[in-house]
Amino acid sequence: MIGDVLTSHRTFPMAVRARGDFVLAQRCVAGDRGAQRELFDRESRRVHSALFRILGSNTQMDDLMQEAFLEVFRSLKTFRGESSLGTWIDRCTVRVAYAYLSNKRRRVPQLELVPDVPDVDPSAEERVLAREAARRLYSELDRLEPTHRLAFTLHAIEDRSLQEIAYLMETSLVATKSRVWRARQALEKRARRDPLLARFLGDEKPEGEQTP
Numbered sequence: 001m002i003g004d005v006l007t008s009h010r011t012f013p014m015a016v017r018a019r020g021d022f023v024l025a026q027r028c029v030a031g032d033r034g035a036q037r038e039l040f041d042r043e044s045r046r047v048h049s050a051l052f053r054i055l056g057s058n059t060q061m062d063d064l065m066q067e068a069f070l071e072v073f074r075s076l077k078t079f080r081g082e083s084s085l086g087t088w089i090d091r092c093t094v095r096v097a098y099a100y101l102s103n104k105r106r107r108v109p110q111l112e113l114v115p116d117v118p119d120v121d122p123s124a125e126e127r128v129l130a131r132e133a134a135r136r137l138y139s140e141l142d143r144l145e146p147t148h149r150l151a152f153t154l155h156a157i158e159d160r161s162l163q164e165i166a167y168l169m170e171t172s173l174v175a176t177k178s179r180v181w182r183a184r185q186a187l188e189k190r191a192r193r194d195p196l197l198a199r200f201l202g203d204e205k206p207e208g209e210q211t212p
Contacts (some may be wrong), residue, residue, distance in 0.1 A: 007050060019081075021081065022080075022085075024038065025079045025085060028174055029077045034130060043085075043086065043089050044069075048067050050130055051068065051093060053066050053153060054150060054153045054157070055152065060100075063191045064097075067099075068093045071093075071095060083167075089165075094168045094169060097150060101145050122163045129196065133196045140187055140190050140197065141187075148171070151183060152183035162177055187201055188201060
């Protein structure tokens with residue numbers, strides 16, 4: 001009885017938020033500029049973070065952000081509230097990232113240094129090593145097939161579950177596991193010759209990754 005009450009108490013705010021998200025989406029679809037601005041202000045950091053971790057920092061980030069929100073507003077009419085609005089926006093962002101990666105070979109590389117800021121301030125030497133390791137990681141990611149890179153970065157860098165990645169990439173769980181595994185194999189092969197790159201990969205295979 002107590003468990004039922006506690007569960008109900010936890011899920012009620014979630015249901016309210018989901019309803020609010022659906023109403024906000026419908027207002028955006030109706031052309032409400034205030035609602036569109038509210039959605040952009042609320043979710044822009046989420047979209048930027050996802051693009052940054054998947055693609056690395058580059059001079060086209062502003063254009064990618066704009067394209068991501070164009071994709072959101074173009075397809076918002078299909079949102080039915082079956083997932084959270086944030087997760088649905090992530091799916092739109094992944095589509096934009098995939099399109100960018102698929103066309104990247106026709107562009108001049110825009111890669112910059114992209115490490116996260118550590119919680120503890122490291123020495124100057126450690127900062128340099130971390131930045132160089134990040135540069136090498138994203139340089140190797142550039143060599144991967146777009147679907148392999150997307151799956152790997154969402155799993156290893158964004159820390160998403162395999163099930164969530166399958167949803168975001170609109171594919172099967174089996175295909176997702178295979179893509180993450182193949183990307184990791186390629187990166188680990190390179191890391192065996194590059195200890196600095198190896199520090200980004202770790203020694204243990206994340207749970208759920210099996211050889212296909």
